[in-house]
Structures are given as structure tokens and as C-alpha cells.
Amino acid sequence: MHHDVNLIATIAWALGVAMVLGLIATRLRLPPLLGYLLAGVVIGPFTPGYVGDQALAGQLAEIGVMLLMFGVGLHFSVDDLLKVKRIALPGALLQIVVTVALGAFAASTWGWSLSAGLVFGLSLSVASTVVLLRALEGNGQLATANGQIAMGWLVVEDLVMVLVLVLIPALADAGSDTEAMFIPLLTVLGKIALFVVVMLTVGRRLLPRALWWLAETGSPELFRLGVTAVAISIAFAAAELFSVSFALGAFFAGMMLRESEFSQRAAEETLPLRDAFAVLFFVSVGMLIDPSVLWHAPVALAVTVLIIVVGKTLVAIALVLALRYPAGTAITVGLSLAQIGEFSFILAGLGVALNLLPAQAQSLIVAGAVISIALNPALFRLAEPLQQWLKARSEGQAGLDRRQDLLDELTSESKAALPAGHVIILGYGRVGSSVSARLGAGDRPFIAVDTRTDTVAALRAAGVRAVVGDAAVEETLRQAQIASAAQVVIALDDPVIGHRAALLARELNPGVELYVRAQSAADAELHAELERCRAFVPEFALGERMGDEVLAHSAGHLPEKG
Secondary structure (H helix, E strand, O other), rough: OOOOOOOHHHHHHHHHHHHHHHHHHHOOOOOOOHHHHHHHHHHOOOOOOOOHHHHHHHHHHHHHHHHHHHHHHOOOOOHHHOOHHHHHHOOOOOOHHHHHHHHHHHHHHHHOOOOHHHHHHHHHOOHHHHHHHHHHOOOOOOOHHHHHHHHHHHHHHHHHHHHHHHHHHHHHHHHHOOHHHHHHHHHHHHHHHOOOOHHHHHHHHHHHHHHHHHHHHHOHHHHHHHHHHHHHHHHHHHHHOOOHHHHHHHHHHHHHOOOOOHHHHHHHOOHHHHHHHHHHHHHHHHHHHHOOOOHHHHHHHHHHHHHHHHHHHHHHHHHHHHOOOOOHHHHHHHHHHHOHHHHHHHHHHHHOOOOOOOHHHHHHHHHHHHHHHHHHHHHHHHHHHHHHHHHHOOOOHHOOOOOOOOHOOOOOOOEEEEEEEEEEEEOOOOOHHHHHHHHHOOOOOOEEEEHHHHHHHHHHHOOOOOOEEEOOOHHHHHHOOOOOOOEEOOOOHHHHHHHHHHHHHHHHOOOOOEEEOOOOHHHHHHOOOOOEEEEHHHHHHHHHHHHHHHHHHOHOOOHHHH
């Protein structure tokens, strides 16, 4: 019997080739997402060999976007969104306007029409959700105030693009008929407002209760299923009923579920799915690129990339500084927006379908997206030197720094210096909290590091020094004052991240002592190669402790030697 295996074949080829090329990229000290993008080129329609199903790959990637935005929503409350509205709303709107003007000007020099220039500029004005999340997570900034501003900025961009996607067909059909143009726009605005009201009233009460019902069953698989079903179903319903994008629907669903005490568990349960589908997103982007654009229109492609990477970044930095926010915020937001993604492809496809854009424009947009996505991790590495350069040339920086301290009140580390020789605890789960309890009982100064904002907030409320961030990121360890630390306890349950954190800690402080939670004997042997590093395998450590306890209490039970 013959079966249609397009879906299975597309997933197998996409993940398989992405794994190989991602590994090669990592070995060459390049970002793995570059390997994922090249995997899309390999299985795309413009290169020989197997050709994946682009439609299926696009839908799989959309699921990844939903799950990623759902996860962000679980850590991003309505209050957080309202806190950043004063910068995100005007900043995003002005940045879109300036980027559209740059794109339209470039298009006019190529002989394109005004409508083509406007659609082209709009396609370059909106950043990719997936790339932004990966960049912020990789640099330990997702849970910081600057990361929240960048996410709020992106939410505003997405809302604008939802309106644009409805307005463009209306403009194409209406011509000079003003009424025909505004009626669809007002309809969409009403639907979006209704969606927000429904989520803030019904969703905010019902969804946390649903999560409680799922957890109450005691079935881990049912809990995972329920969380995934909520994320995808609400995203789909939002798109179908309220004309809201899948990503925004999932984002609001996550924000409503944040009210539940099980929100952190929900985020952890969906993490493997988010990672797998995020890879499929990058592969699907690579499948869209036609390599021939590199030699058919090199100048136009170079201009497109400059608008995305340089133009948008400088505009965003200038706007944030003009709004009297600190240099660190300006750099984070600017570099976050130096790429394009999902909405850009949708707008380009719609423009070509409506004969508003020439076919070459779509190739330029997709190629520009691939190049900007590949460059984005490298740009983030320039953040610190660029921030120092701005600080040296910004007037009134002291006032801006005070504003930064206010922004970071809940999400950045305590600036109070720790006594030299303190302990850093990486990962505040069951193991990390047990270690901290022993250290606290012994009056030993320590600082905890965890990726969960709510955990860090609770620690600070209890008077414990804590930092939000990824343990394998240099900036996080510097915030934990790694240079003056005497010991680092790595209590993470991920062996790969744990080993990366150990290597980074040793690099930043060659004399620090390392105590690592290993997952197996092989993992312990790997850590044993490092100097002044002791690894603990949970099973072995438990056996040794139990043996010690038995020996300590066995004196009265031993037979007398005669």
C-alpha cells in the first residue's frame, strides 16, 4: 500500500541535514542557526537533490513560532507589557515609518512604483520573533528589563503588521474608494480589541483553572498535552475568529496562564517542542532563498541588507536615546531588530500575489532575511564595546544610568559588592536550593543564578542575592562577580550547559574551585579533566551518604569480637 510520506520525509530531511550542518557550524565556531539556514538551502527547490515540501515546512515552522511566543507569554505579564508601552509604542511606530521611507527611497532608485516601495519598506521593518528570542536567550537578556522592552517593541510591530496585512488587499481592491479602504481596517481593529477583552476577562480566569485541572490529574503526559493544546488552539482560534496572528494569539495565551502557579512547569514542559520546531523555522527560511540573487542583483541585495542591519539598528538606537533611555537599552533594542523574518515573507508573498511587488523583490527580501539572521549573533557580540562607545559620547549619562537602575529593579542583579571569596550557585532547583541552605546556615556569602524570573524575584524578596540569566553566558557570570568568587557550584540538570558553564567559569577565573552536578559517570569523567573540579553523580553521592550514615550508627549493632 502506498502512503503519502511528504510530512515525514520533510521532517526527516530538515532535522537530519540541520543536525549535520549545525554541528559543522559549531565546530567552526559559527552560530548553529547558520547551519540550519544552509540546511534549508540544501533541501530547497533551488539546489539539486531532494526538495522538501515548502508548504509543510512553513506550517511546521509556524507551530514553532506559536510555542515560542507562548513560552515568552508565560514569563511576560500584562503589567510587564504596560510598563514598557511608553518606549515600545512610539519607538516601534517611528522605527517602522523611517524603515519604510528607507525602503521606498531605495526602491524608487531601482525604478519601482511607489506602492512597491512601500510594501518593500514594510517587509524590511519588522523583526523575526524566533531570531529575537534566540538572541535574547543566548545572551541571558530575555528576563531583563531591556529584554522586556525589546519584546514589547516586537509586540507593537506585530500588531501593526496584522493591520497592514488586512489593509494592503483593501488598498489594492479599493483604489480611490476611501470607504472601501477604511471599513476592513475598522473591522480588524474591532476584532483585535474584542480579542484582548476576551483574553483579559474570560481567558485570565479560565486558563489558569484549566492548568490546575490538568495538574490535579497527576498525569505528566496529560499535563504536557494540555499545555500544548492550549497554546496551539488559542493561537489558531485567535487567527480564525479575531484576525490576530498565530504568534500574538499564543503570546496572549501564555500571559493569561502566567497567573497559574504551574506556569513555570508549563514553560519547562514545552521547551523540547519549542527547540525542535524553532530549528524547522530556520530550515523553512533557508528553503525560500534563491542563491542566484547573489550574482543577479548584488548591489540591490547589499542595499537591502544595509537597511535591515545598519539602518534599522541606528534608527532604533537613536529613537531609544531620544526617549531618554540608557545606552544599554538602546543597544539591546537596536541589535534585536537588525534582522527580519516571518511577517516579512508573508508581506512579500502577498505583494507579489497582488502585483504590487516585482518577483525580484521577494528574492531580495528572503535573501536579506537569511543574511541578517546569520549576522545577528555576531552583532550581539558587539553590544558591550558599542555601549562603551556610546557612554563615552553621551551627555548626561549619569542620569540615564539612574534610569537603567530603575528599569532593572526586578530583573537585574544587585549591584552591592560581595565579599571576596563568595560562592556562586548556578541553577536554583532542588540541588541548588539545598546547597544554599547549607551555605546560609554556615554564614557563607553566596549569589544564586537562575533563568526563572519568578524564582529570582522570590530570592531577592527573601534577602538573597540573585541574578537572572543563562549560566553558560559570560555576562551572567560577570554579574555574579565571577572574578572575585572562590567557588562555583554548578547544580544544573543539563550536562551540556553545565560543562559549558564550567569551562566559561574556569576561563573567567582560572583559580576558582568548581563543584559540578554530573548526570553520569561519563559526565563526571569529562569534568574531571578540569583542574580543581569535583563532580558529583547523584546516585553515587546518595550511596556514599547512606553508607556513611550506616557506619556512623552501627557501633551498637556489631557483634563483639571474641
